[in-house]
Amino acid sequence: KLGWTLHFLTDESPIWQRSMMVVIVIAIITSVLLTIALFLRSERIRIALQASQADSRQLRATNAKLAREIEERRMAEQRLERARSELARASKLAALGQLSAPVTHELGQPIAAMRNYLAAAEFDDDPNGRRDRLNRLNGLVTRIESIFNQLKFFAKPGFSGSTDERLDEIDLRDVWTGAQELLDVDIQNAGIELTLTQPNRPVLVRGNHLRLEQVLINLVRNAIAAMDSTNHRAIHIGIDIKGGRALLSVADSGQGLGDYSLEQLQEPFLTTRASGEGMGLGLAISTEIIKEHDGRLTAQSQPEGGALFAMDLPLAEQKEAA
Numbered sequence: 289k290l291g292w293t294l295h296f297l298t299d300e301s302p303i304w305q306r307s308m309m310v311v312i313v314i315a316i317i318t319s320v321l322l323t324i325a326l327f328l329r330s331e332r333i334r335i336a337l338q339a340s341q342a343d344s345r346q347l348r349a350t351n352a353k354l355a356r357e358i359e360e361r362r363m364a365e366q367r368l369e370r371a372r373s374e375l376a377r378a379s380k381l382a383a384l385g386q387l388s389a390p391v392t393h394e395l396g397q398p399i400a401a402m403r404n405y406l407a408a409a410e411f412d413d414d415p416n417g418r419r420d421r422l423n424r425l426n427g428l429v430t431r432i433e434s435i436f437n438q439l440k441f442f443a444k445p446g447f448s449g450s451t452d453e454r455l456d457e458i459d460l461r462d463v464w465t466g467a468q469e470l471l472d473v474d475i476q477n478a479g480i481e482l483t484l485t486q487p488n489r490p491v492l493v494r495g496n497h498l499r500l501e502q503v504l505i506n507l508v509r510n511a512i513a514a515m516d517s518t519n520h521r522a523i524h525i526g527i528d529i530k531g532g533r534a535l536l537s538v539a540d541s542g543q544g545l546g547d548y549s550l551e552q553l554q555e556p557f558l559t560t561r562a563s564g565e566g567m568g569l570g571l572a573i574s575t576e577i578i579k580e581h582d583g584r585l586t587a588q589s590q591p592e593g594g595a596l597f598a599m600d601l602p603l604a605e606q607k608e609a610a
């Protein structure tokens with residue numbers, strides 16, 4: 289009311305002191321927090337480093353183990369390779385042994401007979417006897433030739449799969465016509481009644497005509513041989529299409545397969561026929577040819593007697609589609 293201004297002056301130093309105290313405390317707390325954070329971080333880094341060192345130790349150990357295993361495997365492979373080549377050599381020798389026995393047996397007989405005829409020819413001046421001997425020698429040469437022809441099949445590069453022969457579209461009915469021309473004389477001489485059923489449209493398969501004809505001739509020749517000692521001699525040839533496959537069968541009224549299974553009869557050199565009459569290669573060869581054509585061969589004894597050999601092959605159109 290009197291218009292006075294009152295100034296109250298006081299000392300500032302306690303305020304400065306308090307402010308300084310606050311700043312110092314904040315600085316201490318901040319640096320303690322920073323130290324804790326840094327410590328925690330370095331702890332984390334240490335633990336991570338330890339873990340990664342442990343990992344790399346483990347990796348190094350695994351690497352060493354892997355290297356050992358690779359080395360062991362390399363040695364095992366070398367041992368396997370050695371064993372394989374020894375086995376290949378041994379099985380080649382075994383195959384050679386298996387092959388030489390029947391071949392030397394089959395070839396030995398006609399060769400010995402030829403030697404006898406030739407020895408006898410030296411002392412024989414009779415022209416009739418000479419002619420007779422020449423005929424016999426001719427027969428023996430033909431036999432040797434037929435043995436060679438059978439063996440030649442196995443020496444072909446196409447044998448066992450990789451055939452590079454031409455595959456044509458062929459009618460199974462023509463295959464039979466071709467085979468029949470070669471078999472007719474034998475069939476008539478043996479007094480065999482021959483019947484045929486076939487569709488009146490082509491039965492087309494993709495294959496090699498001569499090879500399939502060879503199979504059919506083998507099967508029919510076997511049928512003729514199987515009826516040697518039977519009174520009723522009949523062969524039935526069946527050609528058909530069923531389930532998308534071409535069928536070709538040869539049924540006879542012979543002795544049947546007896547106790548033999550087809551697998552046994554397919555074994556090379558297995559024959560029940562007398563020496564000189566069969567080498568046991570016909571079915572082995574036929575099976576290979578049918579396999580080359582993606583076909584199947586089956587055989588069974590028939591209830592009414594005789595054997596039935598049947599093969600089925602993919603039809604040409606199906607093979608092309610495949």
Ligand code: ADP
Nearest residue numbers: 510511514544559560566567568569570571595
């Ligand atoms: P091979 O005719 O030279 O003996 P194959 O391999 O053609 O050789 O035949 C093997 C064997 O299979 C014959 O010896 C015979 O015992 C048997 N076999 C083949 N076809 C017939 C058949 N149609 N009937 C009875 N047995 C057969």
